[in-house]
Amino acid sequence: MNSAVLSFKTTHPFDGTETGVRADSRDTWQTPGILAAIERACDRIAPVWPLQQFVAVNPFLGLSERSFGDACTFSARMGQGEMLMPASFYAEHYRSGRIEESDVRQALQLAGSSMSLEQCLSLLHEASGQDFGLTGKRWQTLAEHLDAMRGSQWSVLITEEISKWCAAYFDQGQSAWRMPWRGLPLYAAWRRAAAFDRTPELAGLSAFRQTINALPEEPIEAITQILTEMGLPSARLDDACHRQLLTVAGWSSWVCYKHWQTSPEKNQDALRQLLAIRLSYDYALISAVASRQDVETWRGHWQDAPLTDTDTGVALEVRHIMQSAYELATQRPLFEKLASALASTGPWQAQRKNLQAVFCIDVRSEIYRRALEMQSHTIETLGFAGFFGFPIEYIALGHHHGQPQCPVLLKPRFRIRESVTDADVGELRGILEKRWLRKRLNRLWKGFKNSAVSCFSYVEISGLSFAGKLLSDSLGLTRPVVKPGIAGLDKAIVHRIGPVITRQRGRLIAKGPVVETGIALGDRIELARKALQGMSLTDGFARLVLLCGHGSTAVNNPYAAGLDCGACGGHSGEANARVAAAVLNDREVRAGLAAQGLTIPKDTWFVAGLHDTTTDEVRLFDLEQIPHCFGEDLLLLQRWLNQASQLTRQERAPGLGLPRHDAAALMKAVTQRSRDWSQIRPEWGLAGNTAFIAAPRQRTYHFEFDGRVFLHNYDYRQDSDTAILSLIMSAPMVVASWINLQYYASTVDNRRFGSGNKALHNVVGTIGILEGNGGDLRTGLPWQSLHDGKTLRHEPVRLTVVIEAPAEMIEQVLANHAEVRQLVDNHWLHLTRIDPLDNHCYRYLQPQHWQAVTDSGKES
Incomplete structure (x- = not known):
């Protein structure tokens, strides 16, 4: 180990002991401050799922302990990305009248700003002609510092090199020739590969292979040695490590995902190894390129100092206030609708329904639900999480393992295998x-x-x-x-293929291990009870209850799985709907539910379906199992679905640039669109999402939300212990926030949080995409999923959550769930409630402090 330090010192342009820390001391490798800094830096990285299991992820996950305003400053300074639109964006919306003076006044009030309306608007006008983001200097790696001083391209080279080796190491079957060291840990495999790679030396990093070979073999020891020799201030070590990871942000996120579902310790270990690789390149620059003056100047930039100067801080504050004003303007029509008096009659007050249709809360379902409800007053639709409360691993026919069919915040509890009927x-x-x-x-x-x-x-x-x-x-x-x-x-x-729900033991493939699949009767009863309670469907059952999952149809599209479901690992809801329907039709399950006081009528049947959000067709499953006495009901259901599909396609058509007058031509056009391998916009996915509403359907039945709102059924009167509300706020609401913030981030700064131009995408290792033929792994959404070529199709606003429940129930959930309270208190979303007694909306400010919202959407 001493030889490694001596080798470094023979080429090092400055003496590492100037910082007061002995570089050759083994004790420094175990310095608690350095280890803690590494952990804090790794904690700031959000995971990214592979393409085949695409999940909408909040890219600010590691910053959620900060307020949104503080995170905006930190992210921009760190070079992680801009979290606000440019001032010109807000100025244009103010000039057009979209943002009103009352919105700006209210935003100033909510922010507790001492700025007057006139000052804010004047500063906005001045800032609208400036650059996009902060004018102050960002924190930099040594490579970035040298590039800025000398006009070199070391940062690009390093990112390309690390990306090249990560792609080879993590490849999941795309490459014909595989890296021979994949069995080793990431850092060890990279060191073995680097011993043969002359690319850095040809680019000017002399003796690169010898320098890397002299580093410690353990990643933590290598990180500690390099950080100690760099002599950065201890108060900035976590930021320095974070900045290093952000230069390969995509691969950092991928490494974070790799162990997301194992243990935090392994997750951190994988990121430490990537951090060791990235730091090694700056180490090599110190040895071969940087002068003593270069290093000292760079180190000086990391000394304790305010993040922004006064002018920059004020400009950022103005943009933050205008972002809030923009969001208030977006909320206004929503609150105007919700504050309207309930109609005296409605489908929920009619006699027994012919159909109850349960859809995923996905915003795309909102349009279809309205179209279906228009077919008859005997139809009621409900919103529930699209996995229908069944967290399963679904094993396709002929496979020995399956994929999780549930939100990534949950883990599958049961294995369900496919088989062939009869x-x-x-x-x-x-x-x-x-x-x-x-x-x-x-x-x-x-x-x-x-x-x-x-x-x-x-x-x-x-x-x-x-x-x-x-x-x-x-x-x-x-x-x-x-x-x-x-x-x-x-x-x-x-x-003839379908799920087998009963408990069984056997082999899934020839010579495979014996495994247990299916769900035991007691578990089936419990799952059924919780699902029905979560849907607020415990009485008044219709003759037919449709459980309608959703999926998408697209070809030649790396992001096809993301169009299926943004929460359930990129899988459609077909498997969950079929399993849930089979369980709820099970006689033994119904008998068990009746013993607990939840009776499903004998003449009620659950039907599984799948809504294709690209073509707006609904396919029904397991029809041969439906008793003959439901024959007429089934024919009526299929007619209603066909008519609802036509209406939904007509409503979506203008957004896709398609004619809407001819139903047959429109159906042909959307079908061809779903098969077109050159189509970059087969559908708009969840673009435009703005709000999440948890309330009885009668609260939202009369209104059109244009496919922008997550609708979850919730009746607080059936939730005496707040168990259902706790589940809604800690799972579906959080998932909706993840989706919202991914769309938000990809819109405000697509270069860093998005994935750029879809036409330039190249799949790498089947796990992700590169934009072009190199660079970092891209995360987030492509620009074509957010912009139609003329205007933004997604408005960058934080999610507005509306819950119909007493304040005490909501505050109890916040008190019991620290992560949910963090989202709310730090303003990553806007929490409001509808008071069930006076029908007024109230905005959450702090515990026991709710501010009334008037009918015009403004605070009173």
Whole structure:
């Protein structure tokens, strides 16, 4: 170890002992201050899920202990990204009348600012002609400092190099040749690879391989040695480490995800290793490039100092106030609707319904729910989390493990396997063997096509035979690739596949381990009870109850999974809907529920469905299991769904640039759009989301929210112990906030929080995308998912949460859930409530302090 330090000192341009810390002391490797700084830096990184399991993530997750205003300053100074729009954006909305003077006054009041309205508007006018963000200097790595001083490109080189090695290390089957050191920890694998890589030396980092080889083999020891030699102030070590990780922010987020569901300790260990790699490059710059003066100047920038100068701080304050005013302007029409008096009659007051349809709270369901309710006054729709309260791992036919079908904040509790209805053991074995054979042949064929030896001869010999397929795919007549869930299966078999909910033991694949699948009766009863209570559906059951999940149809789109569901790991709600319906139709489950006082009528049947949010078609499942006595009800349901689908497509058509007058032509157009492999906007996803409402449906039934609101059914009168409200605020509300903040961040600073131009995307390792052929792993949403080429399709506003419940119940949940209280108290979302007694809206300011909102949306 001493030789490593001596080797460093022979080329180091300054003596590390100037800081008062002995660089060659083993004790410094265990310095609590350095270790704590590393942990704090790693805690600020938010995870990012792989493309196939895309999850909308709050990119500010690691900053949630700060107030939103403080985080805006910190993020900009750290170089993490801008969290506010430029001043010109707010000035334009003020000039157009979207933001009114009353909104600015109220924003100043809520912020506790001493600034007058006139001062704020004057400063806004001055700032609107300035640059996008802070004018002060950002904290920099040594590479960034050298680039700024000398006009070099060390930062780009380092990011490219780290990204290259991370892509090889984490590859999940895309590359034909795999890194030989993947079995080693990340830092160790990188050191082995770096011993053969001459790229840094060719770029000017002399003796790079020898320098890296001289570093300690353990990442913590390497980090500690490098930080000690750099001599940065101890008060800034966490920020310095954070800044290092942000130069490879995408890969930092990926590494954070890798162990998200294992243990925090392993999660931190993986990030430490990436941090050691990044610091090693600055270490090499000190040895080979930077002068003593360079290092001392850079170190001086990290000395304790105010984050911003006075002028910059005032400009940032103005933008923050105008962001709040912009959000108040967005809230105004919402509060005007919610404050309206309830209609004297409504579908909830009619006699027994013919249909109750439970949809996911996803904002895209809001339009379809209105269209369906228009078909008859005997229809009632409800909003509930799209996994329907069944946290399962769903194992597809012929697989030995499955994917989690629940929000990432939860863990699957049960394994559900697929099987073929009415198939005996022999037929099932034959189906599985045929599927495995087809999949193996497909892999071999794909390997042959992509092989370095055969790829050119393959094109020469077989190219013309694919002309017909290329033409039909290009015209949207066929799907370029088969859906993974049905690959290798005959069409007749696909319609017979379904979940098995009963408890079983057996092998899922030949020679595989014996595993338990299904759900025990006691658990099925408990899941059914909690699901119905969460839906506020414990009595007044209709003859048919539709459990309608949602999914999306898109091809040649790396973000296709993100259009399925932004919460449930990029999976559609089909599996959950089918499992939930099967459980709720189970006679034994119904008997168990009746024993607990929850009776489902004998003439009620639960039907599973899936809403395709691209084509707005609804597909029903397991129809052959529905008793014949529901035949007429089922025909009526299918007619209602067809009519609702037409209305929904017509409402969405203008936003997609499609004609809306011809139903048949519109259906054809959206279907072709879903199959078009050149389509960068198959649908708008959750763009435009602004609010989350937890209230009875009658509160929102009469209003159009234009697909911008998450609607969750909640009746506080059925929640005496606040258990349901606790679940709503700690799970669906938090998930909605994650989705909202991902869209928000990708809009305000797409370069750092988004993924840029979708047309330039290249998939890397099947885990993420690069914009172009290099650079950091990109996170967030592409610009085409937020902007239609002329205007923003997503307004950058924080989520407005509206709950109909007494203040005491909401405050009790906040008191019991620190993370939820943090979101509210630090203004990452706006919490309001509807008082069930006086029908007025109140804004949460602090415990036991709610401010009334008038009918015009302004505070009284």
